[in-house]
Amino acid sequence: MSNDKLTKIDSVKGTGCVVRGDDIDTDRIIPARFMKEITFDTMGEHAFEDARLQAKGQHPLDDERFAGAGILIVGQNFGCGSSREHAPQSLMRFGFNGFIGGSFAEIFFGNCTALGLPCVTLADEDLIKLMDSVELDPTQEITIDVAGNKVRCRAGDLEAGIPTGTRQQLLEGAWDATQVLLDAGDQIEKTAAALPY
Amino acid sequence: MTDRNARAKSLFEKVWDAHTVRELPSGQTQLLIGTHLIHEVTSPQAFAMLRELNVPVRFPDRTFATVDHIIPTDDQSRPFSDELAEAMMSELERNCRDHGITFFSPQSGTQGIVHVIGPELGLTQPGMTIACGDSHTATHGAFGAIAFGIGTSQVRDLLVSQSMAIAPLKVRRINVTGKLPPGVYAKDVILAIIRKLGVNGGVGYAYEYGGEVFDRMSMEERMTVCNMSIEGGARCGYVNPDQTTVDYLRGRRFVPDDENFAAKAEGWLELASDDGCHYDDVVTIDASMIEPSVTWGIHPGHNLGVSEAIPTPNTVPDDERVGVEEALEYMDFVAGASIAGTPIDVAFIGSCTNGRISDLREAAKVAKTGHVKDGVRALVVPGSRAVQKQAEDEGLPEIFRAAGFDWREPGCSMCLAMNPDKLKGREVCASSSNRNFKGRQGSPSGRTLLMSPAMVAAAAIAGEVTDVRNVG
Ligand code: SF4
Numbered sequence: 001m002s003n004d005k006l007t008k009i010d011s012v013k014g015t016g017c018v019v020r021g022d023d024i025d026t027d028r029i030i031p032a033r034f035m036k037e038i039t040f041d042t043m044g045e046h047a048f049e050d051a052r053l054q055a056k057g058q059h060p061l062d063d064e065r066f067a068g069a070g071i072l073i074v075g076q077n078f079g080c081g082s083s084r085e086h087a088p089q090s091l092m093r094f095g096f097n098g099f100i101g102g103s104f105a106e107i108f109f110g111n112c113t114a115l116g117l118p119c120v121t122l123a124d125e126d127l128i129k130l131m132d133s134v135e136l137d138p139t140q141e142i143t144i145d146v147a148g149n150k151v152r153c154r155a156g157d158l159e160a161g162i163p164t165g166t167r168q169q170l171l172e173g174a175w176d177a178t179q180v181l182l183d184a185g186d187q188i189e190k191t192a193a194a195l196p197y
Numbered sequence: 198m199t200d201r202n203a204r205a206k207s208l209f210e211k212v213w214d215a216h217t218v219r220e221l222p223s224g225q226t227q228l229l230i231g232t233h234l235i236h237e238v239t240s241p242q243a244f245a246m247l248r249e250l251n252v253p254v255r256f257p258d259r260t261f262a263t264v265d266h267i268i269p270t271d272d273q274s275r276p277f278s279d280e281l282a283e284a285m286m287s288e289l290e291r292n293c294r295d296h297g298i299t300f301f302s303p304q305s306g307t308q309g310i311v312h313v314i315g316p317e318l319g320l321t322q323p324g325m326t327i328a329c330g331d332s333h334t335a336t337h338g339a340f341g342a343i344a345f346g347i348g349t350s351q352v353r354d355l356l357v358s359q360s361m362a363i364a365p366l367k368v369r370r371i372n373v374t375g376k377l378p379p380g381v382y383a384k385d386v387i388l389a390i391i392r393k394l395g396v397n398g399g400v401g402y403a404y405e406y407g408g409e410v411f412d413r414m415s416m417e418e419r420m421t422v423c424n425m426s427i428e429g430g431a432r433c434g435y436v437n438p439d440q441t442t443v444d445y446l447r448g449r450r451f452v453p454d455d456e457n458f459a460a461k462a463e464g465w466l467e468l469a470s471d472d473g474c475h476y477d478d479v480v481t482i483d484a485s486m487i488e489p490s491v492t493w494g495i496h497p498g499h500n501l502g503v504s505e506a507i508p509t510p511n512t513v514p515d516d517e518r519v520g521v522e523e524a525l526e527y528m529d530f531v532a533g534a535s536i537a538g539t540p541i542d543v544a545f546i547g548s549c550t551n552g553r554i555s556d557l558r559e560a561a562k563v564a565k566t567g568h569v570k571d572g573v574r575a576l577v578v579p580g581s582r583a584v585q586k587q588a589e590d591e592g593l594p595e596i597f598r599a600a601g602f603d604w605r606e607p608g609c610s611m612c613l614a615m616n617p618d619k620l621k622g623r624e625v626c627a628s629s630s631n632r633n634f635k636g637r638q639g640s641p642s643g644r645t646l647l648m649s650p651a652m653v654a655a656a657a658i659a660g661e662v663t664d665v666r667n668v669g
Contacts, residue, residue, distance in 0.1 A: 038241035038288045085242075085349060114350060174222075177350065178250070181358040184218050184227055188360055191218045191229045192256065196464060197325060 006173025009116055010147040012098035014070020016134040019048075019060050022076040026087040026108065029079065034086075043086055044093025061094070065138040073131055074101040079108025088112045098144045100151055100160070102127050113166050116175050118144055121161035122151060129155045146170050205471035208324075208437055209368045209403045212343045212468065216326045218360050225362040230328045230345075232320060233260045233355045234311050235298070237267055237289040238615070239330030243352035244292040254296040256359045261320060262293050262300045265310045266615045270578050270605035273303055282616065296356075309581020309607045312336035312549035316420060317583050319449025323438035323465035328355060333549050333631060335426040338435030339419035340442055341468055343403070345433055366432055367401055367477035372408035375484040380666035382559070383418035384551060384629070384649040386410065387425040388490040388500045389482060396498040399431030402477070405470065406436050410484045416445040417555045424550045425631050428497040437469035489665050491536050492633045492647040494524030499633070500647065501536060503664045509533050527635055528644055529623070537662050539646070543626040544575040544657035545638075546602075546650045548612040551629035552580030554587045556650040560629075561596045563654035566669045569601030570660030576603040576618065578610040602657065614639025627656035 034046040052059040060066055072091060078101045079087060088111045091099075099112065099119040112119050122130060133155040134140065143152040144160065146167060151158040162170075169175040206214075218227040233256075240262070247254070254260060267282040277283040293300035301307040301314055308314070312333055315321040323341035328334060330352040337344035351361050373386055391398075404426050411419065419436045426434025436442075443462040448454040452461075488502030499521075501507070509532040510521045525532055530539070546552070546560050557579065569575045577597050579585040585607050588594060594604040611618040612630040619639025620626055626638055626645050633645035646662065655665040 038285055039245040040242050041245065177362055178354050178357055180221065181227055181354055181360050181362065184358070184360070187218050188229065188255070188358060191216065192231070192259075192359065195215065195229075195231055196461075197231060197322060 006176065006179050007116060008173040009118060009170040009175065010145075012071065012118055012144040012146070013141055014097060015066070015068060015138060015140065016071045016073050016100075016130075016142045016153075017060050017063075017066035017069035017096075017138075018073045018131045018134050020075060020131065022102070023080055024074065024078050025080045026084050029087040030084070030090040040086065040089040040093065043090035044095075047090040047094040068095070069138075070095060070097045071142050071144065072096045072099050073127075073134060074099060075127075076102035078102075078104050079112075080105035085111050088115050088117060092117060100127075100130065100142075100144065109166075113169060113175050114177060116170070118146055118162065118170055120144055120146075120151060122158055126151075126158040130158065205474040207368050207405065207470040207474045207476065208341055208435060208468050209343060209366070209405065209470075210474070212324055212326060213365065215324070221362055223362065225364050227360050228326060228363050229360050230355055231259060231325045232315075232327045233359070234315055234320075234327065234329035234331075234334070235260060235262045235289075235352065236311050236329070236331065237264050237285040239349050240292065240352055241285065241288045242349050243330070243356055244288075244296075246350075246353045247356055250357065252357050254298065254356050257297040259359060260296075260298045260356070261315075262289060262298055263308055263311050263314055264289060264303065265308075266609045266613065268303070268308075268606075268608040269616050270576075270608045270610045270618060273606050279617070303582070306582050306586075309579075309583065310549045310552060310609055312420070312424065313552060313580035313584065316340065316416065316445075317449070317581060319446050319452035322446065322452065323442060324468045328361065332427050333424050335431070335433045335435075336420050336424040336549060338423040338426065338433055339416055340446070341435055341438035341465065343433055343435060346427060366403045368405055368475075369399070369402045369431075369478040369480060370405045370407060370476040372479070372481040373406070373410035373484050374408045374481060375410070377410055377484045377487065380489050380651070380664075381484075381487050382489075382649040382651065383414060383421035384647075385487050385490045386484075387422045387428075388492070388497065388647070389487045390422075391425065391429040391498050392490075392500050393482065394429055394480065396428060396496050397430040399426065399429040402431050404429070404431040404434035405476070406434060408481070411436055412439070414441075415555060416441060417553045420553070421550055421556075425497065428631060438465045439469070489649065489652055491652065491662055492645070493528065493530060493536050494521070495527055495633060495635050496520075496524075497631065497633060497647060499524055503537050503652070503662065505536065507532055507534050507536055537664060539662040540625065541573060541627045541646070541656050541661060542624040543611075543620060544569070544573060544602075544653050545578070545611045545626055545628040545630065546576070546653050547578030547580065547605075547610050548628075548630035549580060549609070550631040551650045552578060552584065552607075554584050556629065557584065557588050557593055558591070560650040560654040561593045563651050563658070563665060563668055564596055564600040564602060567600065567658040569657045573657055573660055574603070575601060575657040576605055576611070578605045578618075579607045581607050600658070611638050613637060619643075627653045627662065629653050
């Protein structure tokens with residue numbers, strides 16, 4: 001396989017935004033009514049919309065100190081619920097390029113990987129350390145070091161969990177199914193030409 | 198050692214092998230999809246991703262579009278009154294124009310539900326791989342095609358690479374032997390199969406349907422069965438091509454009846470599974486045991502013969518108990534009560550499962566025997582323009598109207614209610630569609646009873662679930 005067109009993701013850097021709480025489902029991330037759309041373009045505008053309305057400006061996504069954050073830090077079982085691809089799309093379009101959490105729902109995790117958004121997990125005490133540290137100093141740069149299996153931040157270098165297969169996909173740039181398929185090159189045309197229709 | 202190529206193969210293996218581009222490091226196969234069908238709901242985001250990637254559609258000639266889900270069935274003039282529906286329609290028109298994709302528009306006289314028009318136009322042929330961003334794509338398997346429903350990312354992958362990554366499937370042969378009793382239809386056959394094997398029983402499988410019942414079935418009946426393969430958890434379902442398949446396809450728009458036809462037909466027949474080929478599982482069902490069937494719960498596996506009683510939680514296997522309790526609570530039905538006699542508010546005849554001409558003919562026969570009960574809303578929605586036209590030529594709309602049914606323009610309509618045809622509140626709907634999930638027909642608390650079109654017509658007239666064998 002030629003890797004020249006593939007984007008390899010060995011690390012993601014950015015400031016952080018902390019959304020505390022467990023079992024945050026995809027309906028909360030992007031309420032269903034915003035899915036009646038012909039593009040994903042507007043999904044970013046509606047990230048956590050109902051939760052933000054209910055929080056009356058107090059939601060972390062509206063907190064000025066977290067403005068411009070590239071990494072979302074969350075609790076356990078983040079992204080549970082439906083399989084909608086709209087959920088990671090909305091967070092990506094809001095500006096997040098990576099996720100650090102206690103754990104992630106399986107389909108959400110898969111959808112993120114397919115978009116090249118790493119989701120890594122931390123042990124409970126490390127996660128709390130990171131959340132506290134980022135809330136104290138939101139300007140610090142955080143690195144999700146996929147290659148090194150670490151989350152690097154002011155609180156130290158924390159041991160990050162990421163399944164070997166996924167890590168491999170990100171490092172080799174093979175997370176993008178479309179690119180992997182395109183790599184077949186004219187073998188696609190050859191297969192098509194051999195068909196009796 | 199036996200030569201692998203010389204051994205007997207199933208149709209599934211033959212088609213799979215012919216379409217394999219390569220094996221991927223992930224263990225999946227990169228499978229070429231010969232025919233890609235698209236519609237307005239799941240394609241716009243895929244085209245948007247294409248624009249972001251700045252790549253063209255790789256095989257516009259292998260891509261075909263129709264509009265079905267959001268189209269109104271009363272007034273189809275443009276712009277549609279629902280702005281969002283109009284936006285989706287315009288977007289599809291634009292994408293087809295920009296990329297040189299054939300669009301079977303309402304004006305063309307060929308529009309209809311994607312799984313109705315594919316076969317009608319002869320686009321669907323034996324030995325093809327077909328995919329569509331729609332879960333009922335298995336319908337096309339009736340022709341001995343391998344047809345998959347896919348998600349929006351895969352629609353994008355198909356647009357740019359005409360292929361998708363998919364793990365090989367096992368094949369389960371399902372024989373339905375003997376003869377169907379009178380009043381028992383293809384819909385009852387698939388409901389019986391799902392009841393026996395479960396809604397997840399087909400996970401990891403392609404279903405190959407065969408046996409005397411399938412040998413005798415028309416193409417339309419085979420489509421009804423294949424259509425609901427997904428409701429049994431199977432990734433796809435198919436019937437081996439035979440003379441019935443060939444006769445159906447001869448002369449259709451994309452199958453010219455010329456000097457090449459005989460050779461083509463011969464090639465199709467050779468695709469049928471070889472005698473003695475390997476199946477991962479074989480299941481046999483005796484047709485004489487199948488009754489006209491009705492769903493009573495919240496998934497298609499919750500079905501029973503019309504003479505049976507609604508199950509009680511303490512008589513079902515342990516792993517089904519919670520589901521049965523939840524279903525009874527949602528449906529507000531009494532455990533142990535007879536399903537016959539359940540009052541209905543709405544009757545819907547249509548959908549890609551049962552919106553074809555033979556379905557409408559069977560329903561019309563029943564409609565002739567009476568009048569829709571006071572207080573019941575009944576609508577008949579042909580699956581395509583061609584079905585609509587054929588029905589008009591045969592005088593079916595007059596029969597339906599005289600019996601108190603509403604005769605509509607073609608579309609998906611109340612199958613999933615993305616257009617204005619919706620249930621209200623707790624209404625109970627006798628429906629010829631394929632899903633009885635909570636809220637499926639447009640009301641979050643609406644209730645759906647799946648059954649054959651003839652059974653729906655009978656229920657409309659009686660105002661309650663009734664045995665079609667006693668009608669007329
Ligand atoms: S009729 Fe129903 S199941 Fe068939 S394509 Fe339309 S919405 Fe889907």
